[in-house]
Amino acid sequence: MTAPSPSTTPLPVGPLLAGPVWAAVDIGGTKIAGALVDSTGTLAHRVQLPTPAKESGAEVLAVVHQVLEHLAAAPDWAAVTAVGIGSAGPVDLVGGTVSPVNIPGWREFPLTAEVAAHPAVAGRPVALAGDGVAMAAAEHWRGAARGAENALCLVVSTGVGAGLVLNGAVHPGPSGNAGHLGHITVDLDGERCPCGSYGCLENIASGTAIARRALAEGWEPRGGDRSARAVAEDALAGHPVALAAFDRAAQALAAGIAATATLVDLRRVVVGGGVAAAGPVLFEPLARHLDRYAALPYVRGLDVRRAELGNDAGLIGAAALCR
Incomplete structure (x- = not known):
């Protein structure tokens, strides 16, 4: 299966992000999205691809890699200090694995290790959470909670x-x-x-x-x-x-x-x-x-x-x- 091309917003010209910058990846049964996010919650360099949820675990990971590669090509990537992942669950923070109910190819899949091993990540720490926990973190930081x-x-x-x-x-x-x-x-x-x-x-x-x-x-x-x-x-x-x-x-x-x-x-x-x-x-x-x-x-x-x-x-x- 050939992974689809990313659907992106235009890359901004000149500096946009302020303070610490983090790479964010959001993995669900329908889409896998990514962006760079700064300390004010501003998003830039977005990318979104459909999740090949019925395909093998390797093919789903290939789409995650495409998202990371798009982000790594952005001019703000050098300022990225860590990578955060919110994934459909359940997740296992101790093992760094995910077993999304709607992605059968991923069962106890070592997502944290696979992302950390990507050349673009290059030693940056990787933080994992279930998508519900990530949403709670977002709404508590910048939204309705x-x-x-x-x-x-x-x-x-x-x-x-x-x-x-x-x-x-x-x-x-x-x-x-x-x-x-x-x-x-x-x-x-x-x-x-x-x-x-x-x-x-x-x-x-x-x-x-x-x-x-x-x-x-x-x-x-x-x-x-x-x-x-x-x-x-x-x-x-x-x-x-x-x-x-x-x-x-x-x-x-x-x-x-x-x-x-x-x-x-x-x-x-x-x-x-x-x-x-x-x-x-x-x-x-x-x-x-x-x-x-x-x-x-x-x-x-x-x-x-x-x-x-x-x-x-x-x-x-x-x-x-x-x-």
């Missing part, structure tokens, strides 16, 4: 990831998977998940799951677009099946959020990722279901906010790991 002592930050996209902020700091846990909300059970009679468990939140609330449910219930996509975005467009237009698919996803998210808030006593919840772009068709039923599930006095009225950093969150978060 800024100033929160305790927060849950969710990425609802191809999968469902999350990260925790506890006592004013991002809390990855010893393995790096603390807050891995997408793989808690919310449906006791649910289907088996690719992770090996049953009834996982991700199997109900991810964009993939929303589209799958809508199709199973008779939704007919216009123009052949079978994505969650297309379901969201029809839901905004009042399509009952599309609305029901989002309502079910919101119910599952509410159950997971309420359980987490009850367990660790937090107030702030930040929701990002591609599915969050659906806006009211997700957030209105989410608020309604949270009223049912977040019942104890100390978790009632959770402060739910839409993520502020959009598609930049993964990259800003990967850089935040290096700070």
Whole structure:
């Protein structure tokens, strides 16, 4: 398989980045992105390629290498002091490995070592985190969780990831998977998940799951677009099946959020990722279901906010790991 050519923004002319500069890589089941990020959270020299998720581990790594090579060609590369990676998980910080549920070619894949061995990295330290933890780091540094002592930050996209902020700091846990909300059970009679468990939140609330449910219930996509975005467009237009698919996803998210808030006593919840772009068709039923599930006095009225950093969150978060 020949890796695709990068889709980039034009390289800036002259100095742009200030202070320490970090290379950031964001790896998901749909795309692998990279950028250079400075101490203010400014991004430059972006690159994004599709993830060959169904291909071999070596072919996925080849795309990561392409991203690194694009960044290394930038004039600011000499100022880079470290490389941060946010990856779909689970991850293993002790071993530096990743086993993304949506990238079957990577199982206990030594991602940290492979990136560190790339000639462009040249001895720079490499920091790894799950994508949910990276998103939490980003939103706590520059986004909707800024100033929160305790927060849950969710990425609802191809999968469902999350990260925790506890006592004013991002809390990855010893393995790096603390807050891995997408793989808690919310449906006791649910289907088996690719992770090996049953009834996982991700199997109900991810964009993939929303589209799958809508199709199973008779939704007919216009123009052949079978994505969650297309379901969201029809839901905004009042399509009952599309609305029901989002309502079910919101119910599952509410159950997971309420359980987490009850367990660790937090107030702030930040929701990002591609599915969050659906806006009211997700957030209105989410608020309604949270009223049912977040019942104890100390978790009632959770402060739910839409993520502020959009598609930049993964990259800003990967850089935040290096700070």
